[in-house]
Amino acid sequence: MQTLVGKKILLGISGGIAAYKCAELTRRLIERGAEVQVVMTKAAKEFITPLTMQAVSGRPVSDSLLDPAAEASMSHIELAKWADLVLLAPATADLIARMSAGMGNDLLTTLVLASDAPIAVSPAMNQQMYLNVATQENIATLSRRGMMIWGPAAGEQACGDIGPGRMLEPMQLVEKCEAFFAPKPLIGKSVVITAGPTREAIDPVRYISNHSSGKMGFALALAARQLGADVTLIAGPVALTAPQGVKRVDVISAQQMYDAALEHAVTHDVFIGCAAVADYRPLSVADQKIKKTTDNDDMQISMIKNPDIIASVATLTESRPFTVGFAAETQEVEAYALDKLQRKNLDMICANDVSVEGQGFNSDSNAITVYWKGGQKPLGSATKTDLGREILLSISEHLTQA
Ligand code: C5P
Numbered sequence: 001m002q003t004l005v006g007k008k009i010l011l012g013i014s015g016g017i018a019a020y021k022c023a024e025l026t027r028r029l030i031e032r033g034a035e036v037q038v039v040m041t042k043a044a045k046e047f048i049t050p051l052t053m054q055a056v057s058g059r060p061v062s063d064s065l066l067d068p069a070a071e072a073s074m075s076h077i078e079l080a081k082w083a084d085l086v087l088l089a090p091a092t093a094d095l096i097a098r099m100s101a102g103m104g105n106d107l108l109t110t111l112v113l114a115s116d117a118p119i120a121v122s123p124a125m126n127q128q129m130y131l132n133v134a135t136q137e138n139i140a141t142l143s144r145r146g147m148m149i150w151g152p153a154a155g156e157q158a159c160g161d162i163g164p165g166r167m168l169e170p171m172q173l174v175e176k177c178e179a180f181f182a183p184k185p186l187i188g189k190s191v192v193i194t195a196g197p198t199r200e201a202i203d204p205v206r207y208i209s210n211h212s213s214g215k216m217g218f219a220l221a222l223a224a225r226q227l228g229a230d231v232t233l234i235a236g237p238v239a240l241t242a243p244q245g246v247k248r249v250d251v252i253s254a255q256q257m258y259d260a261a262l263e264h265a266v267t268h269d270v271f272i273g274c275a276a277v278a279d280y281r282p283l284s285v286a287d288q289k290i291k292k293t294t295d296n297d298d299m300q301i302s303m304i305k306n307p308d309i310i311a312s313v314a315t316l317t318e319s320r321p322f323t324v325g326f327a328a329e330t331q332e333v334e335a336y337a338l339d340k341l342q343r344k345n346l347d348m349i350c351a352n353d354v355s356v357e358g359q360g361f362n363s364d365s366n367a368i369t370v371y372w373k374g375g376q377k378p379l380g381s382a383t384k385t386d387l388g389r390e391i392l393l394s395i396s397e398h399l400t401q402a
Contacts, residue, residue, distance in 0.1 A: 002032060002033040003032050003033070003178045003181070003182075004029060004032040004033045004034035004177060004178065004181060005032075005033030005034075006033065006035075007033070007034045007035070007084050007085065007177075007181050008034070008035045008037070008082055008083050008084045008085075009029055009034050009035065009036050009037070009083065009084065009085050009086075009087055009177065010036075010037050010039060010079065010082070010083035010085070010086045010087070010111065010115075010117070011025070011026060011029075011036050011037070011038050011039070011057075011087050011089065012039045012040075012041075012086060012087065012088040012089075012091075012095075012108045012111070012112070013038065013039070013040045013041065013044040013048070013053070013089065013090065014040075014041045014043060014044050014088070014090060014091060014092045014094070014095040014108065015041055015042070015043020015044045015045075015046055015047060015092055015094075016047065016090040016092045016124045016125060016167070017047060017090075017124075017158040018089075018090040018124040018158075018166070018167035019044050019047035019048045019090055020047060020048050021090075021167065021169070021170050022038070022048060022053065022089065022090075022170075023048065023052050023053065023056045024170040025089065025170035025173055025174070026038065026053065026056045026057050027056050028170055028171060028174045029174060029177065030056070030057065030058070032174065032178070034177070035059075036057045036059070037057070037059055037062070037079065037082065037083070038050075038053040038054070038057050038059070038061045038062070039061070039062045039063065039079070039107055039108050039111060040053065040061055040062075040063045040108075041063075041095065041106055041107075041108050042063070042106065043092075043094075044063075045063065050063060060073075062074075062076075062079060062107060063107060064107055065106060065107040065110055076107060076110055076111060076114065077114055079111055080110075080111045080114035080115035080117075081114075081115070083115055083117040084117060084118075084181075085117055085118055085119075085120065085177065085180060085181075086111070086112065086115055086117050086118070086119040086120070087119075087120045087122065087173070087177065088108075088112075088119065088120065088121045088122060089120075089122035089124070089150075089167060089168075089173055090122060090123070090124030090125075090167045091121045091122055091123050091124065092124065092125055093123075093125045093129045093130070093132070093135045093138075095108070095109070096121065096123060096135060096138045096139060096142065097134070097135070097138050099112055099121075099138075099142060099147075100137075100138035100139075100141045100142055116244075118146075118148065118180070118226075119146075119147045119148070120147070120148040120149075120150050120176065120177075120180070121139075121142055121147050121148065121149050121150065122150045122151050122152070122167055122168055122173060123135075123139065123149065123151055123152045123165070123167070124151075124152060124165065124166065124167035125152075125165045126157060126159055126161060126165055127154075127157060127161050127162070127163025127164055127165040128161070128163075129165065130152060130163070130164050130165035131163070131164070140364055143383075143385055144218070144240065144241060145241065145243075146222055146243040146244050148176075148180070148226075148385075149383075149385070150168055150172075150173060150176045151166075151167060151168040151172075152164050152165050152166050152167060152168065153166040153167070153168055153169070153172075154166065184226075184227050184228030185227055185228070185393070185396040185400070186224060186227040186228045186229035186392065186396055187228035187229075188228075189228075189229045189230070189269045189270065189396075189399065190229060190230040190231070190232070190267070190268040190269050190270070191221075191224040191229045191230070191231050191232070191268060191269065191270040191271075191272065191392075192231075192232040192233075192234065192261070192264045192265060192268040192270070192271050192272070192321070193217050193220050193221050193224070193231065193232070193233050193234065193271075193272045193274055194217065194234045194235075194236075194257055194261055194272070194273050194274055194275035194277070194309065194310075195214045195216070195217020195218055195220075195221070195233060195234070195235050195236065195238065195274050195275055196212050196213070196214030196217060196235050196236035196237065196238035196240075196275055196276070197209045197210045197211070197212040197214070197236045197237065197238070197275070197276050197278070198236045198237075198251070198252065198253055198254040198256075198257055198275065198276075198277050198278045198306075199236070199237055199252050199253060199278075200253055200254065200278045200280070200281035200282060200306075201253065201281075201282065201285045202282050202285065202286065202290070202301060203285065203286035203287075203288065203289050203290045204286075204287070204288065204289055205289050206289075206290070208278060208280075208281070208282070209237075209278065210276050210278065211276075212236070212238075212275070212276035213238060213240070214235060214236065214238030214240050215240065215363075215364065215384050216274050216326070216366060216384050216387075216388070217233065217235070217272075217274035217275065218233070218235075218238075218240050218242065218243065219383075219384040219385045219387070219388035220272055220274055220388040220391060220392065221233045221242065221243055221246045221388075222243040222246075222385065222388060223385070223388035223389040223391070223392045224270075224388075224392050225243055225244075225245050225246055226389070227389070227392050227393070227396065229270075229392075230247075231245070231246045231247065232246075232247045232248075232249060232264050232268065233246050233247065233248050233249070234249045234251060234257060234260045234261055234264065234275070235248055235249070235250055235251070236251060236252065236257060236275055236276075237250075237252055249264070253281065254277045254278050254281060254306035254307070254309070255281070255306065255307070257275060257277060257309060258306070258307045258309045258312070261273075261309045261312075261313060262309075262312060262313065265313045265316065265319075265320075265321050266316065266318070266319040266321075267319070268321050269321055269322060269399065270321050270322045270323075270324065270395055270399070271310070271313045271321040271322070271323045271324065272324045272325075272326075272391075272395075273309060273310035273313070273323070273324070273325045273326060274326050275309070276328070277306060277308075277309055278306055279305065279306060280303035280304060280305055280306060281303065281304060281306050282301050282302065282303060282304075283301075283302040283303060283304045284302075308344065310323060310325050310344055310346065311343075311344040311345065314344055314345040314346055314347075315345055322347050322348075322395065322398065322399060323345075323346050323347050323348075324346065324347060324348040324349070324350065324391075324395060325340060325341070325344060325346045325348075325349045325350070326349065326350050326351075326352075327340050327349050327350070327351040327352070328352055328354045329351065329352070329353060329354065329355075330353065330354055330355040331355070333351050333352070333353045333369075334351065334369070334371070336351075337349050337351035337369075337371050338371060341371055341372070341373070347372060347373075347398065348370060348371065348372045348394070348395065348398065349370070349371050349372075350368050350369075350370050350391055351368065351369050351370075351371060352366050352367055352368045352369075353367065364383055364384060365381060365382060365383050365384060366381070366382070366383075366384050366387050367379075367380060367381035367382075368380075368387050368390075368391065370391060370394050372398065377394055379391070379394075
């Protein structure tokens with residue numbers, strides 16, 4: 001049961017009704033050997049008293065940024081550095097919004113800014129507030145920056161509504177903490193990932209590209225990093241920030257992505273081709289902007305095939321990494337994925353049906369089945385972040401079998 005011995009958890013409580021569950025949460029964490037330092041927002045104290053939290057955690061509760069006595073015993077910066085994990089539970093819509101905006105207007109948000117510890121956010125709020133586009137965008141922002149989003153659960157709410165927004169139960173949060181601190185199966189392994197679209201120039205101002213957002217590739221990079229791997233992310237032109245600790249190589253065209261991929265593939269244990277590489281590029285790139293003509297309504301651009309990056313990696317004869325591809329299909333997903341697995345000589349392929357609305361290109365969720373020679377594992381429908389972790393765990397199982 002002592003799964004959290006010596007782990008320092010900073011529990012940040014904001015002002016939601018689920019705060020009453022924090023006493024139980026703290027007890028269960030301490031029971032498993034964790035040290036828990038509670039930090040409360042002003043509103044949190046309306047829902048559960050600092051005295052209760054002090055009694056269950058065995059430590060004085062921190063609640064003020066401007067308290068000279070508290071600063072003298074452990075300053076807010078020391079507190080930020082102390083934690084192995086910052087757990088924000090319950091995280092209200094207000095706390096999430098303030099963190100998304102990068103504010104530091106109370107002790108808790110200041111600690112979040114000042115800490116380089118991993119941060120887990122456990123949203124808890126009314127279902128309508130949770131579903132509000134502002135909250136959804138704020139949560140997506142925090143997730144993109146590398147924060148882990150734990151929950152919420154759906155069900156009956158304190159206000160009588162039914163829907164998503166319930167804080168995960170204390171034991172579910174404890175399990176998440178245990179999983180977070182469990183051994184990281186990819187320590188000592190290196191993973192290179194291609195992500196996003198490529199751009200194929202027509203002339204100095206125009207290009208051919210596709211709708212790939214890069215979100216799946218970036219989620220894989222985050223998951224690989226969280227599981228302990230050294231990660232290199234070869235990114236096409238996307239508007240995303242790489243997760244902390246990930247080495248990023250920016251490229252524009254398929255040819256540049258090919259060069260970067262082949263260079264890095266031989267020094268990494270795993271290669272994941274998640275990029276939506278343009279299959280063709282214009283045969284020649286005009287030196288000057290191509291002008292409109294008045295005498296001809298037609299325009300022809302001759303195209304030539306781009307190199308298949310993943311197939312080239314998979315046919316390396318020396319230092320070949322474990323090679324994982326993606327198959328985004330609109331029909332006969334399994335058949336096309338298995339064909340690609342064999343034809344491109346891959347070790348594994350992650351297949352998804354991009355014809356389903358709200359899934360695949362540009363969305364935050366996906367539904368993936370992983371195939372390898374002689375086996376398959378449906379990972380179901382989930383956020384790209386969760387799927388990224390599941391995919392990396394599947395890869396890690398295959399690496400240990402090899
Ligand atoms: O053939 P298709 O484009 O459907 O295959 C998808 C898989 O192949 C993805 O893993 C993608 O990253 C990879 N790919 C590649 N180079 C290309 C085309 C696709 O690495 N030129």
